Amino acid sequence: MTKKRTNKYKKHIKQSPGSIVYTGENPTEKLFINAFDYGPNFINELELKSVEDAFNFKQTESVSWININGLNHIKDIEKVGKHYNLHPLILADIANTSQRPKIDVYDDYIFVVLKMLYYDENENIKIEQISLVLGANYVLTFQEIEGDVFDNVRERLRLENGRIRTLGADYLLYALIDAIVDHYYIVSETMGNKIEDLEDLLFNGEIKDDLSQQVLSLKKEVLKVRRSIFPIREIISRIEKNEHTLINPNSIQYYGDIYDHVIQLSDSIDIYREMIWSLMDMYMTTISNKMNEVMKVLTIMASIFIPLTFIAGIYGMNFDNIPELHYKYSYYILWVVMVLIFLGMIFYFKKKKWL
Structure with missing residues (x-):
């Protein structure tokens, strides 16, 4: 039976520019907000009951990380956007889960869209959009569902002698992006192992009935990962070249490290893409030989x-x-x-x- 395809873009038809329309697949997700407010000598880890509780962090002298889970709560996203003076187009991009990774630079904040990648227990690749807003003393993150790849960042924040506690919000943004990119390595390694396993099957002449489906599925995974990783080069390049007051010049070298990682990952994905095409040719050759x-x-x-x-x-x-x-x-x-x-x-x- 053919799987029915959904069209996310239909939700934008007849909507005015800047309208906030949730395009994800979790319309019943509960709103969950947690926050880290910290400085060199203290840290407060909070679970907020409503978005209004996040408004006070904008005026503090400490650095704050406010993580909002539940993009289906449009009204709450609008409240956050109004308080933090976010452009309506930014809010629309936050709710649009099919948004391409990108960066938008404004006078008072920097907006970044990325994709979090991970494999579930059945080794099916999952892609979740995350939006990050960097302000003078805060970072806002918007996720579709609860659960992410930032546990290591949270552990570093809880350490009293951690470097992240002594630096500003721009370093926190770097740490979050770096955590996402580091997780790409796990995805890349898993994908490489799956390709090598299929290569071994083909070399040994073990042609299974679903082997062609596995090759096709791997091809789709490689393309999805490629679309998620390649735009990050442009994002990091713009951060490095843009002399924005929100980015401390001393933090630029950290972003350069991310750029190197992305280049390495991009090369690996290109290699995997060529290997997939070779697998398809090898599969057809093996079938022809049989x-x-x-x-x-x-x-x-x-x-x-x-x-x-x-x-x-x-x-x-x-x-x-x-x-x-x-x-x-x-x-x-x-x-x-x-x-x-x-x-x-x-x-x-x-x-x-x-x-």
């Missing part, structure tokens, strides 16, 4: 029985003047001749290395 083997056996069998059928046909005709027709050993002589022809052809085929 078909040739079958045709070879059938051709040899037909070649053996053609002269035997010819002899049997001659002696099956109803004529009185056929030699040895009434000879009592004719039947046995015929069998001896046919067996000798059979063995002679088998010997000839083996000598020619066709068998």
Whole structure:
């Protein structure tokens, strides 16, 4: 049964520019907000009951990270956007889960869209959009569902002597982007292992019924990962080249480290893409070889029985003047001749290395 495809863009039809429309697949997700407010000598980790509780962090001298889970809560996203003076187009991009990774630079804040990648327990790739807003002393993150790849960042924030506690919001943005990119390595490694396993199956001639589906599925995964990773080069490049007051010049070198990682990942994805095409060619070649083997056996069998059928046909005709027709050993002589022809052809085929 063919899987029904959904069109996320239909939700934008007849909507005015800047309208906030949730395009994800979790319309019943609960709103969950947690926050880290910290400085060199203190840290407060809070679970907020409403978006209004997040408004006070904008005016503090400490650095704050406010993480909002539940993009289906449009009204709450609008409240956050209004308080933090976010452009309506930014809010629309936050709710649009099919948004391409990008960066928008404004006077008071920087907006970044990225994709979090991970494999579930069945090794199916999952892609979740995350939007980040960098302000003077805060970072806002918007996620579709609860659960992310930032546990390591949270642990570093809880450490009293951690570097992240002594630096500003721009370093926090770097740490969050770096956590996302680092998780790409896990996805890349898993994908590489899956490709190598399929290569081993093909080299060993183990053609399973669903092998073509596995190759096609891997091809789609590589393309999804490629679309998620490649735009990050442009994002980091713009951060490095843009002399924005929100980015401390001392933090630029950290972003350069992310750029190096993205280049390395991009090269790996390109290699995997070529390997997938090679797998498809190898699969078709293997199938063709197996078909040739079958045709070879059938051709040899037909070649053996053609002269035997010819002899049997001659002696099956109803004529009185056929030699040895009434000879009592004719039947046995015929069998001896046919067996000798059979063995002679088998010997000839083996000598020619066709068998």
